Amino acid sequence: MEHAERLLAAAGELFYRQGVRAVGMDEVRAASGVSLKRLYQCFPSKEALVVAWLERRDEQWMSSLTSYVRERGDRVEAVFEWLERWFGEDGFRGCGFLNAYGELGATSEAVAEVVRRHKRRLRDLLRELAGDDDALAEQLFILVEGATVTAMVDPGRAAATARAAGRAARALTSPHQD
Amino acid sequence: MEHAERLLAAAGELFYRQGVRAVGMDEVRAASGVSLKRLYQCFPSKEALVVAWLERRDEQWMSSLTSYVRERGDRVEAVFEWLERWFGEDGFRGCGFLNAYGELGATSEAVAEVVRRHKRRLRDLLRELAGDDDALAEQLFILVEGATVTAMVDPGRAAATARAAGRAARALTSPHQD
DNA sequence: TTGAACGGAGAACGATCGTTCTCTATGCTA
DNA sequence: TAGCATAGAGAACGATCGTTCTCCGTTCAA
Structure with missing residues:
Protein backbone atom coordinates (compact mmCIF):
# COMPACT_ATOMS: atom_id res chain seq x y z
CA MET A 1 0.00 0.00 0.00
CA GLU A 2 1.18 3.43 -0.95
CA HIS A 3 -0.21 5.20 2.09
CA ALA A 4 1.55 3.06 4.66
CA GLU A 5 4.92 4.01 3.22
CA ARG A 6 4.11 7.73 3.28
CA LEU A 7 2.93 7.40 6.86
CA LEU A 8 6.01 5.52 8.00
CA ALA A 9 8.34 8.01 6.35
CA ALA A 10 6.62 11.05 7.85
CA ALA A 11 6.02 9.52 11.28
CA GLY A 12 9.55 8.15 11.46
CA GLU A 13 11.08 11.52 10.73
CA LEU A 14 8.94 13.15 13.43
CA PHE A 15 9.40 10.40 16.01
CA TYR A 16 13.15 10.35 15.53
CA ARG A 17 13.59 14.10 15.63
CA GLN A 18 11.25 15.01 18.49
CA GLY A 19 10.68 11.81 20.45
CA VAL A 20 7.60 9.63 20.15
CA ARG A 21 5.38 11.13 22.80
CA ALA A 22 6.07 14.66 21.58
CA VAL A 23 4.40 13.84 18.25
CA GLY A 24 0.61 13.71 17.99
CA MET A 25 -1.28 11.64 15.46
CA ASP A 26 -2.62 14.81 13.90
CA GLU A 27 0.94 15.96 13.28
CA VAL A 28 1.62 12.66 11.50
CA ARG A 29 -1.48 13.22 9.40
CA ALA A 30 -0.40 16.74 8.44
CA ALA A 31 3.17 15.73 7.59
CA SER A 32 2.16 12.68 5.56
CA GLY A 33 -0.86 14.13 3.77
CA VAL A 34 -2.78 10.97 4.64
CA SER A 35 -6.19 11.40 6.23
CA LEU A 36 -6.72 10.38 9.83
CA LYS A 37 -9.27 7.79 8.78
CA ARG A 38 -6.86 6.04 6.51
CA LEU A 39 -4.07 6.36 9.02
CA TYR A 40 -6.11 4.26 11.44
CA GLN A 41 -6.96 1.82 8.64
CA CYS A 42 -3.24 1.24 8.03
CA PHE A 43 -2.18 1.24 11.69
CA PRO A 44 -4.84 0.57 14.32
CA SER A 45 -3.05 2.51 17.05
CA MET B 1 13.80 22.60 52.48
CA GLU B 2 12.48 19.26 53.47
CA HIS B 3 9.79 19.07 50.84
CA ALA B 4 12.08 19.63 47.87
CA GLU B 5 14.11 16.57 48.82
CA ARG B 6 11.03 14.36 49.14
CA LEU B 7 9.82 15.63 45.77
CA LEU B 8 13.12 15.03 44.04
CA ALA B 9 13.41 11.52 45.45
CA ALA B 10 9.89 10.52 44.43
CA ALA B 11 9.91 12.27 41.06
CA GLY B 12 13.36 10.93 40.22
CA GLU B 13 12.33 7.37 40.90
CA LEU B 14 9.25 7.76 38.70
CA PHE B 15 11.00 9.66 35.90
CA TYR B 16 13.84 7.16 35.76
CA ARG B 17 11.63 4.08 35.83
CA GLN B 18 8.86 5.17 33.46
CA GLY B 19 10.25 8.02 31.40
CA VAL B 20 9.54 11.69 32.09
CA ARG B 21 6.49 12.23 29.93
CA ALA B 22 4.83 9.11 31.24
CA VAL B 23 4.71 10.60 34.76
CA GLY B 24 2.09 13.21 35.63
CA MET B 25 2.53 15.85 38.28
CA ASP B 26 -0.33 14.31 40.24
CA GLU B 27 1.58 11.05 40.33
CA VAL B 28 4.57 12.91 41.77
CA ARG B 29 2.29 14.44 44.39
CA ALA B 30 0.88 11.05 45.36
CA ALA B 31 4.28 9.36 45.56
CA SER B 32 5.93 12.16 47.53
CA GLY B 33 3.06 13.01 49.86
CA VAL B 34 3.64 16.69 49.14
CA SER B 35 0.64 18.76 48.15
CA LEU B 36 0.35 20.09 44.62
CA LYS B 37 0.40 23.64 45.90
CA ARG B 38 3.70 23.18 47.64
CA LEU B 39 5.09 21.23 44.72
CA TYR B 40 4.64 24.30 42.55
CA GLN B 41 6.10 26.49 45.28
CA CYS B 42 9.28 24.41 45.26
CA PHE B 43 9.45 23.91 41.46
CA PRO B 44 7.55 26.37 39.28
CA SER B 45 7.09 23.91 36.41
C1' DT C 1 -29.89 9.58 -14.20
C1' DT C 2 -29.94 7.25 -10.09
C1' DG C 3 -28.06 5.37 -6.04
C1' DA C 4 -24.76 3.09 -3.35
C1' DA C 5 -20.07 2.68 -1.81
C1' DC C 6 -16.10 5.23 -0.72
C1' DG C 7 -12.86 8.74 0.91
C1' DG C 8 -11.33 13.12 2.85
C1' DA C 9 -11.85 16.98 6.08
C1' DG C 10 -12.28 17.89 10.36
C1' DA C 11 -15.62 18.07 14.37
C1' DA C 12 -16.40 15.53 18.42
C1' DC C 13 -15.40 12.56 22.41
C1' DG C 14 -13.55 11.12 26.66
C1' DA C 15 -9.29 10.99 28.97
C1' DT C 16 -5.37 13.10 30.80
C1' DC C 17 -2.01 16.62 31.00
C1' DG C 18 0.25 20.84 33.47
C1' DT C 19 -1.20 24.40 36.16
C1' DT C 20 -4.20 27.35 39.06
C1' DC C 21 -7.92 28.26 42.13
C1' DT C 22 -11.37 27.49 45.80
C1' DC C 23 -12.67 26.02 50.06
C1' DT C 24 -12.10 24.71 54.58
C1' DA C 25 -9.57 23.60 58.74
C1' DT C 26 -5.87 24.82 61.66
C1' DG C 27 -2.87 27.30 64.44
C1' DC C 28 -0.80 31.57 65.88
C1' DT C 29 -1.05 36.46 67.57
C1' DA C 30 -3.12 40.18 70.10
C1' DT D 1 -11.82 35.00 72.13
C1' DA D 2 -11.31 37.27 67.64
C1' DG D 3 -8.96 37.76 63.51
C1' DC D 4 -5.64 36.53 60.25
C1' DA D 5 -2.16 33.98 57.72
C1' DT D 6 -1.24 29.43 56.15
C1' DA D 7 -1.65 24.81 54.36
C1' DG D 8 -3.73 20.77 52.37
C1' DA D 9 -7.29 18.50 49.58
C1' DG D 10 -8.88 18.37 45.50
C1' DA D 11 -12.04 20.74 42.07
C1' DA D 12 -11.53 23.34 38.05
C1' DC D 13 -9.46 25.07 33.75
C1' DG D 14 -7.83 25.16 29.21
C1' DA D 15 -5.02 22.55 26.23
C1' DT D 16 -3.91 18.48 23.96
C1' DC D 17 -3.90 13.62 23.45
C1' DG D 18 -5.47 9.15 20.86
C1' DT D 19 -9.37 7.69 18.67
C1' DT D 20 -14.00 7.71 16.47
C1' DC D 21 -17.74 9.74 14.06
C1' DT D 22 -20.33 12.87 11.04
C1' DC D 23 -20.93 15.09 7.04
C1' DC D 24 -20.50 15.85 2.28
C1' DG D 25 -18.63 15.47 -2.30
C1' DT D 26 -17.04 12.10 -5.78
C1' DT D 27 -17.05 7.90 -8.49
C1' DC D 28 -18.86 4.35 -10.97
C1' DA D 29 -22.20 0.48 -12.10
C1' DA D 30 -26.81 -0.26 -13.90
Whole structure:
Protein backbone atom coordinates (compact mmCIF):
# COMPACT_ATOMS: atom_id res chain seq x y z
CA MET A 1 0.00 0.00 0.00
CA GLU A 2 1.18 3.43 -0.95
CA HIS A 3 -0.21 5.20 2.09
CA ALA A 4 1.55 3.06 4.66
CA GLU A 5 4.92 4.01 3.22
CA ARG A 6 4.11 7.73 3.28
CA LEU A 7 2.93 7.40 6.86
CA LEU A 8 6.01 5.52 8.00
CA ALA A 9 8.34 8.01 6.35
CA ALA A 10 6.62 11.05 7.85
CA ALA A 11 6.02 9.52 11.28
CA GLY A 12 9.55 8.15 11.46
CA GLU A 13 11.08 11.52 10.73
CA LEU A 14 8.94 13.15 13.43
CA PHE A 15 9.40 10.40 16.01
CA TYR A 16 13.15 10.35 15.53
CA ARG A 17 13.59 14.10 15.63
CA GLN A 18 11.25 15.01 18.49
CA GLY A 19 10.68 11.81 20.45
CA VAL A 20 7.60 9.63 20.15
CA ARG A 21 5.38 11.13 22.80
CA ALA A 22 6.07 14.66 21.58
CA VAL A 23 4.40 13.84 18.25
CA GLY A 24 0.61 13.71 17.99
CA MET A 25 -1.28 11.64 15.46
CA ASP A 26 -2.62 14.81 13.90
CA GLU A 27 0.94 15.96 13.28
CA VAL A 28 1.62 12.66 11.50
CA ARG A 29 -1.48 13.22 9.40
CA ALA A 30 -0.40 16.74 8.44
CA ALA A 31 3.17 15.73 7.59
CA SER A 32 2.16 12.68 5.56
CA GLY A 33 -0.86 14.13 3.77
CA VAL A 34 -2.78 10.97 4.64
CA SER A 35 -6.19 11.40 6.23
CA LEU A 36 -6.72 10.38 9.83
CA LYS A 37 -9.27 7.79 8.78
CA ARG A 38 -6.86 6.04 6.51
CA LEU A 39 -4.07 6.36 9.02
CA TYR A 40 -6.11 4.26 11.44
CA GLN A 41 -6.96 1.82 8.64
CA CYS A 42 -3.24 1.24 8.03
CA PHE A 43 -2.18 1.24 11.69
CA PRO A 44 -4.84 0.57 14.32
CA SER A 45 -3.05 2.51 17.05
CA LYS A 46 -0.13 4.80 17.67
CA GLU A 47 1.78 1.92 19.23
CA ALA A 48 1.34 -0.11 16.04
CA LEU A 49 2.67 2.82 14.03
CA VAL A 50 5.69 3.13 16.31
CA VAL A 51 6.46 -0.58 16.09
CA ALA A 52 6.09 -0.57 12.29
CA TRP A 53 8.41 2.44 12.10
CA LEU A 54 11.07 0.68 14.18
CA GLU A 55 10.79 -2.49 12.11
CA ARG A 56 11.23 -0.54 8.90
CA ARG A 57 14.10 1.41 10.41
CA ASP A 58 15.78 -1.84 11.46
CA GLU A 59 15.62 -3.17 7.90
CA GLN A 60 16.92 0.04 6.33
CA TRP A 61 19.61 0.71 8.91
CA MET A 62 20.96 -2.84 8.95
CA SER A 63 20.85 -3.11 5.20
CA SER A 64 22.73 0.18 4.73
CA LEU A 65 25.43 -0.82 7.20
CA THR A 66 25.69 -4.38 5.89
CA SER A 67 26.06 -3.42 2.25
CA TYR A 68 28.65 -0.78 3.19
CA VAL A 69 30.88 -3.27 4.99
CA ARG A 70 30.29 -6.00 2.38
CA GLU A 71 31.62 -3.68 -0.32
CA ARG A 72 34.74 -3.16 1.77
CA GLY A 73 35.68 -6.76 2.28
CA ASP A 74 33.88 -7.20 5.62
CA ARG A 75 36.54 -5.25 7.47
CA VAL A 76 35.60 -4.25 11.02
CA GLU A 77 36.95 -0.74 10.44
CA ALA A 78 34.33 -0.19 7.75
CA VAL A 79 31.68 -0.26 10.48
CA PHE A 80 33.20 2.81 12.08
CA GLU A 81 33.65 4.57 8.74
CA TRP A 82 29.95 4.02 8.18
CA LEU A 83 29.21 5.35 11.66
CA GLU A 84 31.17 8.52 10.94
CA ARG A 85 29.10 9.14 7.81
CA TRP A 86 25.88 8.46 9.69
CA PHE A 87 26.81 10.80 12.55
CA GLY A 88 27.40 13.57 10.03
CA GLU A 89 24.00 13.32 8.38
CA ASP A 90 21.57 16.20 8.80
CA GLY A 91 19.20 15.59 11.66
CA PHE A 92 21.29 12.86 13.28
CA ARG A 93 19.99 12.41 16.80
CA GLY A 94 21.47 9.18 18.09
CA CYS A 95 20.03 5.69 17.93
CA GLY A 96 16.28 5.76 17.33
CA PHE A 97 15.96 2.37 18.99
CA LEU A 98 17.74 3.36 22.19
CA ASN A 99 15.77 6.60 22.35
CA ALA A 100 12.51 4.72 21.86
CA TYR A 101 13.53 2.15 24.46
CA GLY A 102 14.31 4.81 27.03
CA GLU A 103 11.04 6.58 26.38
CA LEU A 104 8.66 3.65 25.88
CA GLY A 105 10.50 0.46 26.83
CA ALA A 106 9.03 0.42 30.31
CA THR A 107 5.50 1.05 29.00
CA SER A 108 5.27 -0.96 25.78
CA GLU A 109 6.55 -4.51 25.61
CA ALA A 110 6.08 -4.48 21.83
CA VAL A 111 8.51 -1.57 21.51
CA ALA A 112 11.00 -3.18 23.88
CA GLU A 113 10.88 -6.39 21.86
CA VAL A 114 11.56 -4.79 18.47
CA VAL A 115 14.49 -2.84 19.96
CA ARG A 116 16.01 -6.00 21.42
CA ARG A 117 15.59 -7.75 18.08
CA HIS A 118 17.38 -4.94 16.27
CA LYS A 119 20.26 -5.02 18.73
CA ARG A 120 20.50 -8.79 18.34
CA ARG A 121 20.86 -8.38 14.59
CA LEU A 122 23.56 -5.78 14.97
CA ARG A 123 25.41 -8.03 17.39
CA ASP A 124 25.11 -10.94 14.93
CA LEU A 125 26.66 -8.86 12.15
CA LEU A 126 29.55 -7.79 14.37
CA ARG A 127 30.13 -11.38 15.49
CA GLU A 128 30.41 -12.42 11.88
CA LEU A 129 32.88 -9.61 11.13
CA ALA A 130 34.84 -10.62 14.24
CA GLY A 131 35.30 -14.13 12.89
CA ASP A 132 32.86 -15.60 15.42
CA ASP A 133 34.93 -14.31 18.32
CA ASP A 134 32.13 -13.71 20.82
CA ALA A 135 34.23 -11.74 23.27
CA LEU A 136 35.54 -9.42 20.59
CA ALA A 137 32.06 -9.01 19.08
CA GLU A 138 30.70 -7.91 22.45
CA GLN A 139 33.44 -5.29 22.76
CA LEU A 140 32.79 -4.02 19.23
CA PHE A 141 29.10 -3.82 20.01
CA ILE A 142 29.79 -1.76 23.11
CA LEU A 143 31.99 0.58 21.07
CA VAL A 144 29.31 1.07 18.41
CA GLU A 145 26.64 1.79 21.01
CA GLY A 146 28.87 4.08 23.00
CA ALA A 147 29.98 6.04 19.97
CA THR A 148 26.39 6.51 18.86
CA VAL A 149 25.06 7.91 22.12
CA THR A 150 28.17 10.03 22.57
CA ALA A 151 27.69 11.51 19.11
CA MET A 152 24.07 12.26 19.95
CA VAL A 153 24.91 14.32 23.02
CA ASP A 154 27.90 16.06 21.43
CA PRO A 155 27.27 16.27 17.67
CA GLY A 156 30.05 18.80 17.18
CA ARG A 157 32.63 16.11 17.95
CA ALA A 158 30.75 13.23 16.38
CA ALA A 159 33.33 12.52 13.67
CA ALA A 160 36.16 12.45 16.23
CA THR A 161 34.07 10.11 18.38
CA ALA A 162 33.57 7.69 15.49
CA ARG A 163 37.28 7.69 14.75
CA ALA A 164 38.20 7.17 18.41
CA ALA A 165 35.87 4.18 18.53
CA GLY A 166 37.37 2.90 15.28
CA ARG A 167 40.89 3.13 16.68
CA ALA A 168 39.78 1.29 19.80
CA ALA A 169 38.24 -1.41 17.63
CA ARG A 170 41.44 -1.74 15.65
CA ALA A 171 43.49 -2.04 18.83
CA LEU A 172 41.17 -4.71 20.21
CA THR A 173 41.09 -6.64 16.96
CA SER A 174 44.88 -6.72 16.52
CA PRO A 175 46.18 -6.11 20.02
CA HIS A 176 49.84 -6.81 19.31
CA GLN A 177 50.32 -5.06 16.02
CA ASP A 178 50.53 -1.30 16.43
CA MET B 1 13.80 22.60 52.48
CA GLU B 2 12.48 19.26 53.47
CA HIS B 3 9.79 19.07 50.84
CA ALA B 4 12.08 19.63 47.87
CA GLU B 5 14.11 16.57 48.82
CA ARG B 6 11.03 14.36 49.14
CA LEU B 7 9.82 15.63 45.77
CA LEU B 8 13.12 15.03 44.04
CA ALA B 9 13.41 11.52 45.45
CA ALA B 10 9.89 10.52 44.43
CA ALA B 11 9.91 12.27 41.06
CA GLY B 12 13.36 10.93 40.22
CA GLU B 13 12.33 7.37 40.90
CA LEU B 14 9.25 7.76 38.70
CA PHE B 15 11.00 9.66 35.90
CA TYR B 16 13.84 7.16 35.76
CA ARG B 17 11.63 4.08 35.83
CA GLN B 18 8.86 5.17 33.46
CA GLY B 19 10.25 8.02 31.40
CA VAL B 20 9.54 11.69 32.09
CA ARG B 21 6.49 12.23 29.93
CA ALA B 22 4.83 9.11 31.24
CA VAL B 23 4.71 10.60 34.76
CA GLY B 24 2.09 13.21 35.63
CA MET B 25 2.53 15.85 38.28
CA ASP B 26 -0.33 14.31 40.24
CA GLU B 27 1.58 11.05 40.33
CA VAL B 28 4.57 12.91 41.77
CA ARG B 29 2.29 14.44 44.39
CA ALA B 30 0.88 11.05 45.36
CA ALA B 31 4.28 9.36 45.56
CA SER B 32 5.93 12.16 47.53
CA GLY B 33 3.06 13.01 49.86
CA VAL B 34 3.64 16.69 49.14
CA SER B 35 0.64 18.76 48.15
CA LEU B 36 0.35 20.09 44.62
CA LYS B 37 0.40 23.64 45.90
CA ARG B 38 3.70 23.18 47.64
CA LEU B 39 5.09 21.23 44.72
CA TYR B 40 4.64 24.30 42.55
CA GLN B 41 6.10 26.49 45.28
CA CYS B 42 9.28 24.41 45.26
CA PHE B 43 9.45 23.91 41.46
CA PRO B 44 7.55 26.37 39.28
CA SER B 45 7.09 23.91 36.41
CA LYS B 46 7.58 20.29 35.47
CA GLU B 47 10.64 21.22 33.46
CA ALA B 48 12.20 22.84 36.53
CA LEU B 49 11.53 19.65 38.47
CA VAL B 50 13.13 17.54 35.76
CA VAL B 51 16.22 19.75 35.62
CA ALA B 52 16.56 19.75 39.41
CA TRP B 53 16.26 15.97 39.42
CA LEU B 54 19.02 15.62 36.82
CA GLU B 55 21.28 18.02 38.70
CA ARG B 56 20.80 16.09 41.91
CA ARG B 57 21.35 12.82 40.08
CA ASP B 58 24.56 14.16 38.56
CA GLU B 59 25.93 15.02 42.00
CA GLN B 60 24.98 11.69 43.53
CA TRP B 61 26.05 9.55 40.59
CA MET B 62 29.40 11.28 40.09
CA SER B 63 30.13 11.31 43.81
CA SER B 64 29.36 7.60 44.16
CA LEU B 65 31.59 6.69 41.21
CA THR B 66 34.37 9.07 42.23
CA SER B 67 34.60 7.88 45.81
CA TYR B 68 34.54 4.24 44.64
CA VAL B 69 37.54 4.71 42.33
CA ARG B 70 39.36 6.94 44.84
CA GLU B 71 39.21 4.17 47.42
CA ARG B 72 40.79 1.83 44.88
CA GLY B 73 43.78 3.90 43.98
CA ASP B 74 42.24 5.63 40.96
CA ARG B 75 42.56 2.53 38.84
CA VAL B 76 40.61 2.64 35.57
CA GLU B 77 39.34 -0.89 36.13
CA ALA B 78 37.52 0.30 39.24
CA VAL B 79 35.19 2.29 37.00
CA PHE B 80 33.98 -0.90 35.38
CA GLU B 81 33.67 -2.73 38.69
CA TRP B 82 31.46 0.12 39.82
CA LEU B 83 29.44 -0.15 36.60
CA GLU B 84 28.88 -3.85 37.20
CA ARG B 85 27.47 -3.12 40.63
CA TRP B 86 25.28 -0.35 39.28
CA PHE B 87 23.92 -2.51 36.48
CA GLY B 88 22.91 -5.12 39.04
CA GLU B 89 20.88 -2.77 41.19
CA ASP B 90 17.13 -3.23 41.37
CA GLY B 91 15.35 -1.00 38.91
CA PHE B 92 18.42 -0.28 36.81
CA ARG B 93 17.20 1.12 33.52
CA GLY B 94 20.22 2.62 31.81
CA CYS B 95 21.54 6.16 31.97
CA GLY B 96 18.88 8.56 33.17
CA PHE B 97 20.64 11.39 31.37
CA LEU B 98 20.74 9.68 28.01
CA ASN B 99 17.13 8.61 28.37
CA ALA B 100 16.10 12.16 29.27
CA TYR B 101 18.14 13.55 26.40
CA GLY B 102 16.50 11.22 23.89
CA GLU B 103 13.06 12.05 25.19
CA LEU B 104 13.38 15.78 25.89
CA GLY B 105 16.68 16.98 24.45
CA ALA B 106 15.07 18.22 21.26
CA THR B 107 12.32 20.02 23.18
CA SER B 108 14.02 21.46 26.25
CA GLU B 109 17.36 23.22 25.97
CA ALA B 110 17.62 23.26 29.78
CA VAL B 111 17.47 19.47 29.89
CA ALA B 112 19.97 19.14 27.03
CA GLU B 113 22.37 21.46 28.85
CA VAL B 114 22.34 19.61 32.16
CA VAL B 115 22.91 16.32 30.34
CA ARG B 116 25.89 17.72 28.46
CA ARG B 117 27.31 19.09 31.70
CA HIS B 118 27.01 15.68 33.37
CA LYS B 119 28.77 13.97 30.47
CA ARG B 120 31.52 16.57 30.56
CA ARG B 121 32.11 15.81 34.23
CA LEU B 122 32.27 12.09 33.57
CA ARG B 123 34.73 12.67 30.74
CA ASP B 124 36.85 14.85 33.01
CA LEU B 125 37.05 12.12 35.63
CA LEU B 126 38.05 9.54 33.04
CA ARG B 127 40.69 11.85 31.61
CA GLU B 128 42.20 12.22 35.04
CA LEU B 129 42.22 8.44 35.55
CA ALA B 130 43.80 8.07 32.11
CA GLY B 131 46.70 10.28 33.13
CA ASP B 132 45.51 13.16 30.94
CA ASP B 133 45.67 11.00 27.83
CA ASP B 134 42.81 12.58 25.89
CA ALA B 135 42.61 9.89 23.24
CA LEU B 136 42.45 7.13 25.82
CA ALA B 137 39.92 9.06 27.89
CA GLU B 138 37.65 9.36 24.88
CA GLN B 139 37.82 5.61 24.29
CA LEU B 140 37.08 4.88 27.95
CA PHE B 141 34.14 7.26 27.83
CA ILE B 142 32.75 5.46 24.78
CA LEU B 143 33.12 2.12 26.58
CA VAL B 144 31.29 3.39 29.67
CA GLU B 145 28.45 4.82 27.60
CA GLY B 146 28.19 1.74 25.40
CA ALA B 147 28.19 -0.65 28.34
CA THR B 148 25.45 1.35 30.06
CA VAL B 149 23.00 1.40 27.15
CA THR B 150 23.77 -2.23 26.34
CA ALA B 151 23.01 -3.21 29.91
CA MET B 152 19.74 -1.28 29.74
CA VAL B 153 18.45 -3.18 26.71
CA ASP B 154 19.73 -6.58 27.90
CA PRO B 155 19.75 -6.53 31.70
CA GLY B 156 20.16 -10.30 31.92
CA ARG B 157 23.70 -10.00 30.54
CA ALA B 158 24.53 -6.70 32.21
CA ALA B 159 27.31 -8.09 34.40
CA ALA B 160 28.99 -9.76 31.42
CA THR B 161 28.68 -6.49 29.50
CA ALA B 162 30.41 -4.55 32.27
CA ARG B 163 33.22 -7.09 32.39
CA ALA B 164 33.64 -7.08 28.60
CA ALA B 165 33.95 -3.30 28.67
CA GLY B 166 36.42 -3.55 31.54
CA ARG B 167 38.58 -6.01 29.58
CA ALA B 168 38.49 -3.70 26.59
CA ALA B 169 39.53 -0.79 28.80
CA ARG B 170 42.41 -2.82 30.20
CA ALA B 171 43.58 -3.77 26.72
CA LEU B 172 43.44 -0.16 25.55
CA THR B 173 45.21 1.11 28.66
CA SER B 174 48.10 -1.36 28.43
CA PRO B 175 48.06 -2.43 24.80
CA HIS B 176 51.32 -4.40 24.85
CA GLN B 177 51.01 -6.23 28.14
CA ASP B 178 48.64 -9.16 27.89
C1' DT C 1 -29.89 9.58 -14.20
C1' DT C 2 -29.94 7.25 -10.09
C1' DG C 3 -28.06 5.37 -6.04
C1' DA C 4 -24.76 3.09 -3.35
C1' DA C 5 -20.07 2.68 -1.81
C1' DC C 6 -16.10 5.23 -0.72
C1' DG C 7 -12.86 8.74 0.91
C1' DG C 8 -11.33 13.12 2.85
C1' DA C 9 -11.85 16.98 6.08
C1' DG C 10 -12.28 17.89 10.36
C1' DA C 11 -15.62 18.07 14.37
C1' DA C 12 -16.40 15.53 18.42
C1' DC C 13 -15.40 12.56 22.41
C1' DG C 14 -13.55 11.12 26.66
C1' DA C 15 -9.29 10.99 28.97
C1' DT C 16 -5.37 13.10 30.80
C1' DC C 17 -2.01 16.62 31.00
C1' DG C 18 0.25 20.84 33.47
C1' DT C 19 -1.20 24.40 36.16
C1' DT C 20 -4.20 27.35 39.06
C1' DC C 21 -7.92 28.26 42.13
C1' DT C 22 -11.37 27.49 45.80
C1' DC C 23 -12.67 26.02 50.06
C1' DT C 24 -12.10 24.71 54.58
C1' DA C 25 -9.57 23.60 58.74
C1' DT C 26 -5.87 24.82 61.66
C1' DG C 27 -2.87 27.30 64.44
C1' DC C 28 -0.80 31.57 65.88
C1' DT C 29 -1.05 36.46 67.57
C1' DA C 30 -3.12 40.18 70.10
C1' DT D 1 -11.82 35.00 72.13
C1' DA D 2 -11.31 37.27 67.64
C1' DG D 3 -8.96 37.76 63.51
C1' DC D 4 -5.64 36.53 60.25
C1' DA D 5 -2.16 33.98 57.72
C1' DT D 6 -1.24 29.43 56.15
C1' DA D 7 -1.65 24.81 54.36
C1' DG D 8 -3.73 20.77 52.37
C1' DA D 9 -7.29 18.50 49.58
C1' DG D 10 -8.88 18.37 45.50
C1' DA D 11 -12.04 20.74 42.07
C1' DA D 12 -11.53 23.34 38.05
C1' DC D 13 -9.46 25.07 33.75
C1' DG D 14 -7.83 25.16 29.21
C1' DA D 15 -5.02 22.55 26.23
C1' DT D 16 -3.91 18.48 23.96
C1' DC D 17 -3.90 13.62 23.45
C1' DG D 18 -5.47 9.15 20.86
C1' DT D 19 -9.37 7.69 18.67
C1' DT D 20 -14.00 7.71 16.47
C1' DC D 21 -17.74 9.74 14.06
C1' DT D 22 -20.33 12.87 11.04
C1' DC D 23 -20.93 15.09 7.04
C1' DC D 24 -20.50 15.85 2.28
C1' DG D 25 -18.63 15.47 -2.30
C1' DT D 26 -17.04 12.10 -5.78
C1' DT D 27 -17.05 7.90 -8.49
C1' DC D 28 -18.86 4.35 -10.97
C1' DA D 29 -22.20 0.48 -12.10
C1' DA D 30 -26.81 -0.26 -13.90
